[in-house]
Structure formats: structure tokens, C-alpha cells
Amino acid sequence: MNLLVRHIPALPASALADLAAEPPWALTGAADDIVRRLLVRLGADFSVADEVAVHASARIEPGAVLKGPLVVGPRCFIGHGATLRGGAWLEEACTIGPGSELKASFLFAGTALAHFNFVGESVIGRAVNLEAGAVIANHRNEWPGATVAFRHDGRLIETGRAKFGALVGDGARLGANAVVAPGAILAPGTVVPRLGLVDQGVAPDLR
Numbered sequence: 001m002n003l004l005v006r007h008i009p010a011l012p013a014s015a016l017a018d019l020a021a022e023p024p025w026a027l028t029g030a031a032d033d034i035v036r037r038l039l040v041r042l043g044a045d046f047s048v049a050d051e052v053a054v055h056a057s058a059r060i061e062p063g064a065v066l067k068g069p070l071v072v073g074p075r076c077f078i079g080h081g082a083t084l085r086g087g088a089w090l091e092e093a094c095t096i097g098p099g100s101e102l103k104a105s106f107l108f109a110g111t112a113l114a115h116f117n118f119v120g121e122s123v124i125g126r127a128v129n130l131e132a133g134a135v136i137a138n139h140r141n142e143w144p145g146a147t148v149a150f151r152h153d154g155r156l157i158e159t160g161r162a163k164f165g166a167l168v169g170d171g172a173r174l175g176a177n178a179v180v181a182p183g184a185i186l187a188p189g190t191v192v193p194r195l196g197l198v199d200q201g202v203a204p205d206l207r
Contacts, residue, residue: 007169007188008108008125014091015041016106024167025148025159028121031087031104035069038089042071061098079115086120103138105165122165125172125188134174134192137182138165140201149207150183150200156207159183166198 004011004027005020012020015038019027027034039053046053051068054060058076067085072078076090079098086104090096094107097115105119110127113119117130120138130136139162140146148164150157166180169188174180178192181199192198 003167003185004123007167007185008123009170010108010126014108015089023159024123025121025161025164027106027123028104028164029161031089031106031121032069033087035071035087035089038071039069045074046071055092064096073109091126104163108170120165121161121163122168124166124168125170127170128168128172128174130174131176131178131194133177134180135178136165136168136174136180136184138163140182143204146204148183149202149204150185151202152185152200156202157183158207 002021004024042053045056052066052070054072055074057074058072060078061080063080064078065083069087070084071089073090073092075093077095081099082096083101088102088105090107091109093110095112096102097113099115100113100117103120105122107124108126111124113130114132116133119136122136148159148161164183166184168186171188172186172190174192175194178196181201184198184200
């Protein structure tokens with residue numbers, strides 16, 4: 001079983017089913033194109049303008065910034081001051097709380113960014129919760145010019161991408177002000193404590 005399906009078992013039954021065999025960084029690296037393809041498959045319950053699709057049952061507070069291509073699924077909530085950009089897809093019942101930012105990422109049902117979160121270039125499973133201030137970073141500022149590489153299951157994974165955040169399995173929990181450094185895989189049910197750090201990255205000189 002590949003990484004995506006192992007961490008998000010419902011993926012083969014989702015709108016992303018045809019991408020189930022891909023590595024997660026392939027999805028985030030092509031987020032714009034993928035979300036554009038999803039836009040043309042949507043039903044009449046979505047309103048679409050400027051490549052932004054919002055389901056009729058979703059709630060968007062004033063002051064949110066929605067930049068296409070973007071799909072906001074049924075019963076999602078986008079809070080005041082939130083920003084969604086770079087190609088993003090929210091399956092259903094997702095929350096992007098006030099002041100949070102989501103970039104080039106895919107969120108499965110029931111996942112919540114509480115408030116003041118940043119998630120970049122990531123694939124997030126079902127019922128994942130980020131408490132206030134938790135961050136999934138997408139770029140290794142300390143290693144200029146390096147692609148994202150990290151260790152998982154005892155092996156080195158080289159994404160070949162300048163930006164990649166994380167694959168987060170179903171039911172994971174990130175405590176307030178926790179940080180997931182660029183290039184990480186969190187197993188389903190993982191709990192990262194408040195102020196915790198997950199860093200699976202490998203420096204260029206150690207690859």
C-alpha cells in the first residue's frame with residue numbers, strides 16, 4: 001500500500017482517487033492543475049467564480065481571502081481573515097479558522113485549522129486538528145537552494161521539490177504553537193504536544 005492510502009484510507013473513494021498511487025509531494029507540486037481539473041467535475045450545489053468553487057452549505061465569513069483555483073466543499077467553514085491560495089481543496093466539514101493560511105494543500109473531511117495556523121504544500125487526512133498557532137512549514141529557509149529531503153521508515157526520501165510540508169494521517173493532533181518542519185510524514189493518530197517540534201529533514205551535506 002502506498003503512502004497516501006496508508007495514511008488516508010478513504011482517499012481511493014474521494015475526488016482524488018486517480019492520484020492515490022502518487023507521492024504526496026506530486027500532488028502539492030501540481031496543486032493548481034489538480035484543483036482546476038476538480039473544478040470541472042463539480043455539481044450544481046457549487047457556485048464558481050474566478051476559479052473559486054464554494055458549496056452551497058459552506059460558510060465564509062467576511063474578510064476571508066479566497067484565491068483560485070480553490071474548492072471549498074460541503075459544510076466547510078472559513079473564518080474571518082483566513083487566506084486560501086495556491087491551489088487548495090477542502091473535502092467536507094473542514095474548518096479554516098480566523099487568521100489561518102492554507103497554501104497548495106489538500107484537506108480531507110472533518111479537518112480543522114483552529115486559528116492563526118499556516119499549512120503549506122501538504123496533504124492532510126480526515127479529522128486532523130491543529131490547535132492555535134500550529135504550523136506545517138513548507139520551505140527550508142536554513143538550507144538555501146536545497147530541495148526537501150527527509151527520513152521515513154529508516155530510508156531517505158528525496159522529494160525533488162523546493163517546497164513540501166507534510167503528509168498527515170487521519171486523526172492526528174497538533175498542539176498549540178507546534179511546528180512540523182518541511183518534509184514530514186505523520187502516522188494516523190499522531191499527537192504532537194504543545195510547543196512540540198517534528199523535524200525529519202536531512203541537510204544537503206548528509207544526503
